[in-house]
Amino acid sequence: MTESDGPIEVGLYGVTKRFGDLVAVDDVTIAVGRGEFFSMLGPSGCGKTTSLRMIAGFEEPDRGRVELTGRDIVGVPPYKRNVNTVFQSYALFPHLTVADNVAFGLRRKKVSKSDVRDRVKRYLDLVQLNGYDDRRPSQLSGGQQQRVALARALVNEPAVLLLDEPLGALDLKLRKQMQLELMRIQREVGVTFVYVTHDQEEALVMSDRLAVMSQGKVEQVGYPEDIYERPATRFVAGFIGTSNIIEAAVTGRIGDFLEVEAAPGDRLLVPAPTDRSVSPGDRLSFTVRPEKLRVVAESEIVADRLCTVSGTVVDVVYQGVSTQLVIRTESGTTLVVFRQNSERVSDAGVPGTRTRIVWDPEFNVVLANEPDLEKELTG
Amino acid sequence: MSVVAPPEIPPSAAPPDPARPDPPRHRRTLPEWVKANLLLLPTSVWFAFLLVIPLLIIIEYSLGKRGVIDPVHFTWSHLRYANYKDALDPDRLPIFVRSIEYAAISTFACVLLGFPLAYWIARFGGRFRNVYLVLVIIPFLTSYLIRIYAWQVILQDNGLLNRLLGDLGLGNHHVFINHAFAVILGLTYGFLPFMILPLYASIERMDVALVEASYDLGHGKVSTFFRVILPTVSPGLVAGVLLVFIPAVGDFVTPSLLGGVRTQMIGSTIADQFGGSQNWPLGSAMSVLLMLFILAGVFVYLRRVGEEAL
Structure with a gap:
């Protein structure tokens, strides 16, 4: 606190x-x-x-x-x-x-x-x-x-x-x-x-x-x-602004980051929580804000440390300043991406398009386990 | 009852021209001002027959002469103003002063008794508020006359109250009836609901946050009562005071049944003129004067407190 x-x-x-x-x-x-x-x-x-x-x-x-x-x-x-x-x-x-x-x-x-x-x-x-x-x-x-x-x-x-x-x-x-x-x-x-x-x-x-x-x-x-x-x-992630919440299983650890897997075969990094210990096999949920996510072409080469998820565009909502893309990933999770309309709006994509999302693992935030919440806040 | 309709526009005799669309049809309607004021018609008729005409009759009587076979002889050529002189006889002044005194004390007692109850029902009555309000008006299910007779039974020399006090060892020879106490008690008892209901309506409308705001700004309970609650509910208080004081001044049942010769009020004196004394012109003159006095009093009262309150 x-x-x-x-x-x-x-x-x-x-x-x-x-x-x-x-x-x-x-x-x-x-x-x-x-x-x-x-x-x-x-x-x-x-x-x-x-x-x-x-x-x-x-x-x-x-x-x-x-x-x-x-x-x-x-x-x-x-x-x-x-x-x-x-x-x-x-x-x-x-x-x-x-x-x-x-x-x-x-x-x-x-x-x-x-x-x-x-x-x-x-x-x-x-x-x-x-x-x-x-x-x-x-x-x-x-x-x-x-x-x-x-x-x-x-x-x-x-x-x-x-x-x-x-x-x-x-x-x-x-x-x-x-x-x-x-x-x-x-x-x-x-x-x-x-x-x-x-x-x-x-x-x-x-x-x-x-x-x-x-x-x-x-x-x-x-x-x-x-x-x-x-x-x-x-609750905080959901109440304040729009959040993507991803459930994943811990598979390993690299320095200050945990390796996690949301769908079989993918590999995402999240900053390891400092207030509790996590070991491989544990399940956790983490959140990332929609404006941190980037849509990139399938062919683009992405640095290894970045989080990458493939999926299909489900919905495109034009909001003036930005466009909101709703994307269903291969693991079945729905992710929301805000795209600044700094380029031509028509580039945002149409429903049904296959797409790839990339973001920096720094922006991932591991959420408190719900049952541990009380202990964590008052202890 | 007949309502005069506005003159109708005569229907056009020419056959409708198929080339032109139909002109908008004028339905047979009354002008707006007539329609709105139609709502007043029932009460107007009611008041004309049951208030205005009787009032004119009373005024006519007050200028007539006491008769033997007919109670009043009235002729336009001989208007008798002497009835008013009689009514204003200094000998009757104490009765008049007493009426105002009793009514004022009763009104004050009604405020003291009614305010806490109205406040409690409005603020703490919860979902039973309407039940409590019904309880307040339940006495009206029994005739006022019967309830005052009941008080007579309670208060008389060997009545319930004396017996109860006797059983408690407080003596059983108290005299209640024929005293100012009994009359004021009766008036307070009878008119209390007329104080509670308007007060309740006002208190119920008051924003509770006003009281909290007053506390918040450093005012304690007493200061909050006089500076915030009382001014905010004053419309109800003004209405309650009028609804209790006016009928109490003119009441004749209570002083007749619970009072004695020394506690007569103007109402019972007037009633006497139409009854035992058989002096209708004098009774009418007194009625007219009482009405004028109350009207003047209400006018002054509303000018002084009403501007703030209403």
Whole structure:
């Protein structure tokens, strides 16, 4: 698990939360560094929102510790925690103006009236909503409400800002724009962000680090390029982007690489996993991203160390920037290849064509054995 | 009931020209505004016969003269404003003040009793919410009159409550009936559902995240209640207050059955004019004045709190 540098601002340690028979969060450990933009990514029901709500104080864990700035905050009510939340529904107070919404948290603190005015103005400027002070939330667009919610939380200068799918209700274009906006604001205020989303692209674009969650467990924590390039589990490989997953049997070892065989007679190399020992005869699965694969002519001479697989084109999907080829290999596996449309599109091939795929074994990533997953992550 | 149709376009006498396609046929339809307002027709008739006309009769009576054979003599040439002077007699002022006082206390009690229940049903009622709401209105299955008689049985000097207190060793000679307590209790009991239902509707509509947002921004339970929950559900509260206060001020069954001479309310006094006292003109004048007062009160109330709430 990739650790963050510097002091930890907020952490969940061995946290479990049950709702009746359902284990929403199952022994989760996540530590977020000060000033980090950290995302929790996963499909709905994976426990990301429940984890966030335990940091906010809306839910209490059944087991484990929740630490904020080095202090265990389990049992501390939400109004005494130095964290603020941007809610998915924004939850703006309909009876208050924009300025009063933003000032709401400050009313509880010993802040003088002129200070309140100054800070409200400063944070409305930050989210680019100056001049909207006297509007009601109902008079604002979705994007503007989102900005008010952000200003209302940030004006309290919390140790951690929690964001629960804040862009979920916006349309695609506005969402892209707000992603950049959120990143700018986070850099400007330097507050630790914990961001919950089910949108993998959003998480990859925005986060310093992210945790991928599934069924209440953390599958992998790491930098976006780690998660994308070196997925630890089958779930991560499948959830983030498109992946080819190949099952193979180990036949030997050459230096740092294992020799494996997906179909009788072929010989593929994969980097040997460093965290477990593998011996000939073991079965393993590895993944490789479709954009790493290259289609070459049958006649082309390929270096011996490269992975080579022959197959038949099953499907060709033109996608503008690239073309997606679906290829059935001789072993019966289906591989997806992304081909940049830097050449003429008609060269991509037609279904039924025999073809050969080549890629560098460096890009192969051996996946964790499913039963060993738990031991590996928590051990 | 007849609806006047718009003048029809006379059918063209000329034979259809085969060379031209048929012109679009004008179906016999009513103009849009008539169609939309047709929906108002049943209630309009209902209110005309059961509200407006009776109201005009009351106003007519209030300007008439007490009669011997007919209860009221009314002539346009001799409008008697003296009934209104009578109605505003300072001697009757205490009755009037008392009515407002009892109604106000009952309304307040209904808020205190109704709010927690409505909140609980809306937020924690789960899938049984509709069952709880039915339980709230179940008393309506029995006539109000019968239920107030039942209270009489409970509260009277040798009634159930006194016997129960006696068995508990708390004395059995308490006097409940004929006191303000009994009347206010009766009013609160009778009108409580009218407070719970609109409050429930408002609370149920409220986004739970608003409460969480308030906690999140550092406000504790009390502050959250007054700054977020109360303002958000105020439409229901305003409706509940009106639905309880207005009928409570004018109620005559409760003070007649549970109260005594010293706890008469304006409603029972008016009822008296049409009954025992046989002074219909005076009773009518008092009714008109009470109505005007309540209308003015509601107007002022809505201007002050309604702007925020509605």
